[in-house]
Amino acid sequence: MRNSILSLLVIGVLSACTAPGEDAKEKEMPPGLDMTMMGEDVDPKEDFYRFANGNWLDKTEIPADEGRWGGFPELREKNDKIMLDIMDRSAQNPDFGDGTDERKAIDFFAVGMDSTLAERVGTKPLSKWMDQINALSSKEDLQNLLAEMHRTGYGPFHGVASFANLMDSEINSLYVVAGGLGLPNRDYYTKEDAKSKEIREKYVAHVGRMMSLAGVEGDAYAMANDVMEIENRLALASLTPIEARNIPALYNPMPVDGLQELSPTIQWKSYLEGVGVDLGKVDTLIVTQPKFMKEVTATFNEVDMEKIKNYLAWNVVNQAANFLNNEMVQANFDFYGKTIRGTEQMRPRSERVLSTTNGVIGEAIGKVYVAETFPPEAKASAEEMVGNLMKAFDKRIRNLEWMSEETKEQALKKLNNLTVKIGYPDKWRDYSTLEVKKSGESYSYYENMENAWRWQFEENIKEIGEPVDKQRWGMNPQTVNAYFNPLNNEIVFPAAILQPPFYNYTADAAVNYGGMGAVIGHEISHGFDDQGSRFDFQGNMVNWWTEDDKKRFEERSEKLVAQYDAYKALDSVYVQGKLTLGENIGDLGGLNAAYDGLQIHLAENGNPGLIDGFTPEQRLFISWATIWRTKYRDETLRTQVLTDPHSPGMFRAIGPLTNMETFYQAFDVKEGDELWRPEEERVIIW
CATH class of the missing domain: 1.10.1380.10 (Neutral endopeptidase , domain2)
Structure with missing residues (x-):
């Protein structure tokens, strides 16, 4: 998940059988694991990633327009289809008249989709910048x-x-x-x-x-x-x-x-x-x-100065390229898409323009998205899950053996002051001063994009010296992601991520806790990772640690760094444990809290026992591994290791498990098994 500290600066297992005397009709169960995606005849003690995902890994091909494929891009693709349908129907909605924020989003998208206009305009809009650069x-x-x-x-x-x-x-x-x-x-x-x-x-x-x-x-x-x-x-x-x-x-x-x-x-x-x-x-x-x-x-x-002029010209060309004619867009993709990410072809124009529209004026159409896709029941169920995760984290902090009571008191204060935002903002953003042109002598996708850049900059810069608006969201409701913001001490879960495979409010609780529950726990844990732990309950960069506790925290963090440094992504390319430390702490703390949160839920609602032949605890760990199943092109994987604070999916799936005694108990993992990690090497932080 995104950690927004500085936004400038994210098998062969039998199913449960009906008991003798029951009707032969299959017993109705809540939605849960997709058994067809698991690995056949794979021992979970030896290769848990393939145990949970083997058939999916064998059968799935990375789409030609993607550098990687898995739960996040699958859900993004599904969400894009929903959003494109919403954009199409909204364009015909008489309630969204000229001047409304929704109409601005519709017009911005429509101009972006006009490829004939883009070809006619070509690169001519760049001339105003080139003239100024040449005149220096x-x-x-x-x-x-x-x-x-x-x-x-x-x-x-x-x-x-x-x-x-x-x-x-x-x-x-x-x-x-x-x-x-x-x-x-x-x-x-x-x-x-x-x-x-x-x-x-x-x-x-x-x-x-x-x-x-x-x-x-x-x-x-x-x-x-x-x-x-x-x-x-x-x-x-x-x-x-x-x-x-x-x-x-x-x-x-x-x-x-x-x-x-x-x-x-x-x-x-x-x-x-x-x-x-x-x-x-x-x-x-x-x-x-x-x-x-x-x-x-x-x-x-x-x-x-002539060299500086060339550098300035390149800056304009590079940033503008994706909003110009097809020749420029394709050439830009040939390097950043093919060379850097290994992607074979561009995503459809509709998906690319939609992504840009979401980035520019996303909350305007996000209002429609929420009304159509996010029922109150989903939000209520997610809020209940958050409550259990908060209780679990509270208990885990109180039971830490390595932390003094003095520091625990401050950690609990931070936890108890954490703001939780679910689904969508209470106050929608106002786009009334954003100009979107859809006709006239000089209008184009590029010109609208440049207007948006200028508008975003001016809206941001006028906030200097003003109080922080803590109601504002850093993501749109239709974004498949989540984040922790240490400056607001808040965790935020847009509506779009509260869908399968991460979450289904009608599904088996164990599967939900292994998916969305662990995501929630992950974001809570960011408040206490190597970066988030530098900020206090008010979001200020104030030390709340004793010197000895900070040292013990850093010693445990170094063990986690060493663990992930050993994961080999490609030949001579290893995960960077220091770069990914915050996210790895988030995964470890999040999955531990999700396990404990599930126990709270089962105590309050009853234990359903075996489903598909697995206990609730086993289903939780399998669910966790499924949300991180990912196939990569080599170039994309290499780029992620070099640039991304998130470890690749296959290591996120198994990394936390090898540190958790509860996992060993759930699958009877013992010394000599491939996934066994000696107790002295296991990392326990939160």
């Missing part, structure tokens, strides 16, 4: 253009944004953040293995191809090398993905004059006014990567 003649001109680009949503060199202050989560502060890289992260520029070198070579060729297709004047290959030169400088000055997880290191408050001293080439007061910042509200701003900002100054001083 001084550092003052560069500063002014950077302000305009950033205000319009482009991100060369660095960026600015507003969100809650890490030390005072009630107030929004101004952050200056690193940016401007075309490859996924720093590691892609610095690793010296053959695959990384190959990707860099292909990236330079891609930049040249795109600049040529966009009609940028000059030697495309030479321009591409200029881009790589500048991006290399920025990458070397950036934090590694693992370093960026050290949240306190990102908190570097200083006055504007302090930033002026740190990065003197830019006249920061003028720049900030240029992007729309009210300097009267900025006593202090926060620089997330001071070393990076020093490099920005060095680049401005040491790199020829």
